[in-house]
Amino acid sequence: MFTLYNPEPYDLSSYNISGQGWLMNCYFQHINLGTGELQFEWSALDHVGVNETFVLPDSTEVSGDGLNPTSPWDYFHINSVDLNSDGDYLVSARHTCAVYKVSGQDGHIIWTLGGSSSDFTFAAGLNFSFQHDARFLEENDTTTVISLFDNASNGYNQTARYSAGKILKLDLTTNTVSLIQQFVSPYQFISASQGNVQLLGSQWNTSNAFLGWGENAYISEYTSDGTMIQQGHFATSGSMNYRAFKHNFTTNPLDAPALYTYAHNTTAPTSYWMSWNGATKVAQWQIYSGQSQSGPFALVGTVNKTGFETQFTAQSYYPWSIVKSLDADGNPLKNSTRPIRTFVPSSQLAALCDITQCPLATSVSTSTASTSTTATSTATSTATSSNAAVNIRSRGGKVGEMALAAMAGVVPFM
Structure with missing residues (x-):
């Protein structure tokens, strides 16, 4: 699975840009690595309107100003794609603050969670924004369970006091969404970019969760009830951690002791x-x-x-x-x-x-060094x-x- 960012010409007259504007269109491609065959391709611009964005041209350090192909307006900003057993996709877009379930048959959006065009009503006090790493955890005819990293901020706008990993339950019969569990750092970070949630076991509801904290270069692990059991960092400032994963790593190097x-x-x-x-x-x-x-x-x-x-x-x-x-x-x-x-x-x-x-x-100064x-x-x-x-x-x-x-x-x- 690949995500792509492609600058494309676009009429941005509605955004006070005269002449030919430039838009960053986001794609994902599903490619068979064995054969190189392109099995599926999806374009954000074909399915999500630019009016659904929360990041206007030239409004942040990553938005782009839309004036030329080297600085296209990044209205969507795709940051994760997941695939379920039915062949449908879960797409996260940071700048629309939304997660989309995309049909693997024809690419239409089956449902939208969050953002300005959400198909779901959130429980009181529940929201997410500028999220990363949305993943399918469980699905049936009436319920979908997903995980995501809720950044809750892009550095300019903020929807919660701190970022958190979240497990969400989508009721497909009532079109409501509720919080099953969240994972919060004791430092109550606001990570305005990046971040991820990894469920470590085969059963998500009993698994530990491992989190990378994005622009805060921290990692932490939690039990399924949200209790943090370990935390570490490789920098307290000046470094970032796009995603972090926990896996067994066993190796004997080719060189010698x-x-x-x-x-x-x-x-x-x-x-x-x-x-x-x-x-x-x-x-x-x-x-x-x-x-x-x-x-x-x-x-x-x-x-x-x-x-x-x-x-x-x-x-x-x-x-x-x-x-x-x-x-x-x-x-x-x-x-x-x-x-x-x-x-x-x-x-x-x-x-x-x-x-x-x-x-x-x-070093020894030349005046005192021996000539021997x-x-x-x-x-x-x-x-x-x-x-x-x-x-x-x-x-x-x-x-x-x-x-x-x-x-x-x-x-x-x-």
């Missing part, structure tokens, strides 16, 4: 930092070390995975090491690609280091990373937490 090892000197303990960016099944790490690059390697420790990067310390010095990742049942997943040489600072550098790490490098070309460290560290690049830890000073892909010409997923 990353390992960095360090010892203050050749009689000190050896510190290990291991990670595998993107791996979801790692439960434990086994650390193997030896005296030469060719081995043999003996098991020196097993440690539970903790966070993105796991740290382990062996009480002896080991010049070479590898790590093996294990799942929760103790099954091996993947080893680091090759033995890693432990970094040991020179005596000059060691004075700046402690038992577990050295500080990050800083002798390396400041007699030991080298060869670390592998999960993007075939150099591992650099965060500003705590240790190497190995995050793969820098600049050397490989790859931007890491973050």
Whole structure:
């Protein structure tokens, strides 16, 4: 299912625009991905009049002014399409504040919910506006149940105190609509754009609901009675979250685990930092070390995975090491690609280091820098990373937490 926005010439004389105006017509297409066959196409302008909009030309930052094809008037603004078992479609249009059931046979509108031409009467105190993500949940001859994200605002007009996910019951015999459940953030956000509602189970009436809060970069989950059980965010400002979904994600990346090892000197303990960016099944790490690059390697420790990067310390010095990742049942997943040489600072550098790490490098002024070309460290560290690049830890000073892909010409997923 695809939604399309297409600028088209249109007479906008009624909106004080002289000459040839431009309108953003919205379409959706149902395409067979296997064959590329277009199975159905629907045009908003063929079925919904421009007089049904609540967003006039040049009235918001996304409305368009209708003066040219690069700024067409977006009177409809399609933002979701759903398909039911009968082959009919549920279309949400932000700028008409309406949801439409569209016939999959000939494209006519079977009913309109909300907006200026609603076929339904809303229960007292119930409304929605500028909504997103309308979905069929259940249908029979007398009742339709849908979910949607009620933005309740477009940043200029507001119909409720806060945005909410809603489950609505449409009575097809009385043409009335009532609220079954709503999901509200304790912050009582007004999300003036974007947002979605995902019902997590096969039975909507007993399912948890997972919400993305649109222009507020928050996610939250609720039980079927509307009780919030978790909430998180990836930004409190300056970022948006068009939609959010909760699914099982299990993967073993194609690259190998990353390992960095360090010892203050050749009689000190050896510190290990291991990670595998993107791996979801790692439960434990086994650390193997030896005296030469060719081995043999003996098991020196097993440690539970903790966070993105796991740290382990062996009480002896080991010049070479590898790590093996294990799942929760103790099954091996993947080893680091090759033995890693432990970094040991020179005596000059060691004075700046402690038992577990050295500080990050800083530049030295040319007036005080040594002219010697002798390396400041007699030991080298060869670390592998999960993007075939150099591992650099965060500003705590240790190497190995995050793969820098600049050397490989790859931007890491973050």
